[in-house]
Amino acid sequence: MTRYFVTLALAIAAALLTPQVKAEKVVVYREGQLVNPQDVAAVLGKTRSIHLLDDTPAVPAKSTTMAAGSLAKTAASSPASARIARDDSNADASALSLPVRFAFGSADILPAARTQLDALAAGIKLLAPESTVTVEGHTDAVGSDAYNLELSRVRARAVRDYLVQHHGIDAARLKIVAYGKARPIEASDPNTALNRRVQFRGS
Template structure:
């Protein structure tokens, strides 16, 4: 009986002391969707989204699960929040863009530049000493090693674009590649939605 009570006590202690892992919330923009720089700054800087005085107020964005984001076929212009309900963008921990590159290349296609330009405007709203991590992700087509290297190179290409075209200090932008190891929840590993670049405040 003593052994049973001791085991039960240890199990209860472990349950209460083990930190609860929360699902990460990611603001997911679809291709061609307008990126709001103040929302980007709110997520990356963990500050409240403050709109510029000359801006017209925007309607609150709706956020849905990442599975719905992967399967969405609408032309809605609001970003999707993985694992979220209708919450403010500041509740997200990262911003995901479907940055398009030339096939088997790190050349950023012109279609991706509008979103990257708006993201750069959001980074410029952050404190001058803030750091942003640029994460490269791929789908599962190809070998693990190939995808890992491709994701690293594409993250660097995005960093270089932000430095060269927007004057953001390179020391403020860290890069990392995850290859195919972190697909969007609910999406097939080979789905195109997994080919993305994510940004998070460091």
């Protein structure tokens, strides 16, 4: 019995002393929401000590989401927004997520996505000239790991190319990374459209 209490005490002590991984905050824009370039620059202007290799998949990390309502005005409300945790404090947000629409199963960016990407580009242009931005490709859980990883890679690449070709942003400032379905933003519903996104962070 004494051994049980000693083991329990050690387990509790270990749990209390183990550093907790702080959940990352992501500002999530919905389709149709206006993206403010100043807000984009505020989030992407924060740098982190993480180095990602271009075109290299990375390991999953915990993340939490917040609605972009406190950073941008909503053009149209959606019932699905109830699934996103709202937080008025975006000061510690480290990334932002756009629901970039592509043609089914391809990397062709649909016209509906361009307004938000154009505002994002304006925000990137407000950053210091030497700053870089990581463009992350994410998918939902439909399909195999390999298929989704490759799809997320070509879609992230398509977004980078759009920013370079249509807005003159130096390609060297835009790094891409593919996560496939490994980092759902809405883990309770892996197939939801919320998980089909392109995420951006300062790097």
